[in-house]
Amino acid sequence: MSPELVFQQALNGLSFGALLFILAAGLSLVFGMMDVVNLAHGAFYMLGAYVALSVVQRTGSFWLAMVVAPLALAALGLVLEPLLLRRLRGRHLDQVLLTIGVSLVVVDQIGVVWGREVRSLAAPAGLDGSVALYGGDYPLYRLFVIGFGVALAALLSYVYSRTKVGMRIRAGVEDAEMLGALGVDTDRLFALTFAAGAALAGLAGVVAAPVFGLQPGMDLDALLYSLVVVVVGGLGTLGGAVAGSVLVGPADTFGKVVFQEFALAVIFAIVALVLLLKPTGLLGRIRIAR
């Protein structure tokens, strides 16, 4: 591999990693707070992309879609948590099963409303060109994705560590029962967290749509990759999602072109290795069984 090629593939890997971060941040947040692996996360991602498609078709504005789709998903999350998940609180396995059911319903409804054909979304005007970089032209939108991922990580990190909401989330991750005993309305906090997780999935759907397109099955791919990221990085922490996506994105990109015959095996080899050496993930916390 020439240095130019390595540089370009590194950019490909980092932009993929940035998308994975946006996707995995929500999954990780919900797990950290509620101890629920939300298997509807991929379906939420898919719904975000299709909502964006409709917004762009109606208004022509990608940027509006980037606001509307996360809000729509947040609203869905705010309804689903009290309506379904709350009834099964404390029964984690049942909750996980429930999220599988939610994902089936959501994906099927997407098929009914938007059809099951392959769709695509153009990058917004201004970002649809390319810039000359080391080794040739590189698409501007993918650079934007990297920047957006970094900015979102910084924003989330600020919210976690510097705001009251972030403090409560961290406390909730540590011990939700104790937080409730101290007078915090945990029902509300859980609903908001679930909504925020759904909104992040929706946001990932919008940002990824110009790169990956929209098609049946995209929910399963997204879910698989986001699970890989949080398992490698460590469930329930923001740093874990960052570490996981920065590792998995480039590893997947280089793995696919260097070990073509084992394209999908590389990231799972990493998962296996991490689970062997550090079962909590790279930056995961050890959870006390309750």
Place this chain on the structure above:
Amino acid sequence: MGEFKKNELAEKRGYSYRLTRRQFLVATSAAALAACGPAAVAPGATGSAAASPGKTLKIGQLLPFTGVYSELGNSMRRATELYLKLNDNKLANRPVQLIYEDDANVTATGIQKTQKFIDQDQVDVMMGVVPTPLAYGIRNAVHAAKMIFIDTNAGGNFLTRDVPNCTPACKSPYIFRASFSSYQISYPIGDYLSAKGTKDFFLAYANYGFGTESAADFTTGAKKNGGNITGNVAPPLGNADFAPFVTQIKNQPTKNVYSFFSGADAVGFIKTWNQLGLPAAGYKMYGAGFLTEQDVLKEVKDLANGAVTSLFWAVELDNPENKKFVADFQKQYPLLPDVFTVQQYDGMRALDEALKKLGGDTSDKDKFSKALEDVTFKSPRGDFAFDKSTHNPIQDIYLREVKTQNGQTVNTITDKIAKVTDPGK
């Protein structure tokens, strides 16, 4: 992908299939989903049978209505229903009952549904099947039951060939194909381009049975006239991010790239190809026709301009049968027909012609098979006939170049390779 396990029980029963972990996961969730709703059974023309003394003809249609190929299933269902509507819901003198089953793109599910057609529904003829692994998986069961099966999509070469030990599949007197073999859409374009003087090619293909088969057939065709393959990339099927692969293409010197992708993969490949500036850098895209079919073109539009692909049909094909077919289809549905529609439509037509010869009598399966072998007709794709020794169609292959005219992106026919026959081994 991953490791495969043989299913011993399935082998004992006369068919073999391999189940990947991913398929298993999809299968179990699909099964859960399927349990929620009743099977899709559409009675055909039970009302309009008064004039015909014939017994109802049962046609089992095994198609994907859920999962990634669901749109193909819908296309083929439209074709079936259009054909019946235009023929008073009868084939020869027999009213038709259609039994649809959804394989959900899961091989194990499809095999079960085929067994249901054989044991429970006792259909007179079976049609459909989109993925090649499923067509291979049901081959032995269909053959053993002497059930006439008209494959209306799956293009794996082995289904209509002599194969030692019949692994993974081989031809059968009871199996016909109304679509194509992957050889037919891959070998001729390699032969054609290299004969015209384009010698060096780089390959890019989805890394699954059908993609590797297409790449191998193209390679054989290109090498026949002194062509040369300089390298390849092979993304996994259903790959999300094409940038790593297109970056590899851009960093190697061979400008002519033969590719095999379809559906979502094709859209992703063509969009990334443009985003990374390959047309400006002088790279040229060739491919098997599915790369630039309508489902792809309506999303990528002029980004595909200049791509040259080969297929046995194009919606723009200029012959009376195709003009009528497209017009009939558009009268019924608010969209253009696609290649899957043509395959299914021709499958129905072939069945209809055979039944007419038999006077509607399907009781003797060997006579039924013989009647199908002798079927010839003018199809929207040109002259249609089954190769008597393989049951694969003998058909013209068209070279098509993508052009955008008056705001419409279409495949324009540039040349024709007449009467392409699968070698059969």
